[in-house]
Amino acid sequence: MDAAEFRHACGVFATGITVATVMGRDGKPHGLTANSFCSVSLHPPMVLVCVAHKASTHGPFAAASSFAINILSENQRELSVRFASSHSNRFEGVNWRKGECGAPVLDDSLAVLECATRERIAAGDHTIFLGEVRQATVKDGRPLVYFGGGYGELK
Numbered sequence: 768m769d770a771a772e773f774r775h776a777c778g779v780f781a782t783g784i785t786v787a788t789v790m791g792r793d794g795k796p797h798g799l800t801a802n803s804f805c806s807v808s809l810h811p812p813m814v815l816v817c818v819a820h821k822a823s824t825h826g827p828f829a830a831a832s833s834f835a836i837n838i839l840s841e842n843q844r845e846l847s848v849r850f851a852s853s854h855s856n857r858f859e860g861v862n863w864r865k866g867e868c869g870a871p872v873l874d875d876s877l878a879v880l881e882c883a884t885r886e887r888i889a890a891g892d893h894t895i896f897l898g899e900v901r902q903a904t905v906k907d908g909r910p911l912v913y914f915g916g917g918y919g920e921l922k
């Protein structure tokens with residue numbers, strides 16, 4: 768399978784955008800932009816997110832017992848860019864708080880799913896983190912959308 772063809776094919780699957788977050792053992796927040804989020808189970812409520820081994824946040828994710836999925840609204844495009852960048856402190860100037868499960872929750876997210884980490888599954892060059900959702904909050908608004916390598920909004 769050609770890598771470029773694989774990426775191209777996956778890229779036509781329109782997704783929302785999340786910032787997946789964990790609290791590090793150093794007491795600092797960590798997070799990355801991720802569109803590999805997916806709901807998995809209703810009973811119990813479970814979701815997954817895939818994190819690349821090479822991502823600087825992989826270590827903190829692997830060590831944490833909880834994570835949060837912050838689903839971004841159409842007004843939060845800058846956060847998506849920032850959390851996919853090499854910014855030295857991605858949380859600088861960002862309004863966030865420690866959630867019920869301990870993971871960082873970004874203010875103004877369209878929805879937040881706070882999860883207890885249940886499984887870490889090795890999958891190629893990524894790890895699949897399966898979490899049981901302990902708390903979900905949703906706000907009014909419209910989602911940030913990603914399609915064909917670019918951002919968009921729902922019409």
Ligand SMILES: Cc1cc2nc3c(=O)[nH]c(=O)nc-3n(C[C@H](O)[C@H](O)[C@H](O)COP(=O)(O)O)c2cc1C
Nearest residue numbers: 799800801802803817818819821822823850851913
């Ligand atoms: C739209 C978009 C979606 C992304 N989805 C994922 C993802 O699901 N999993 C992942 O590991 N990286 C994903 N990335 C890449 C990471 O956000 C980015 O590589 C990472 O934050 C860089 O981290 P580092 O420089 O700290 O290693 C995505 C990037 C973008 C722009």
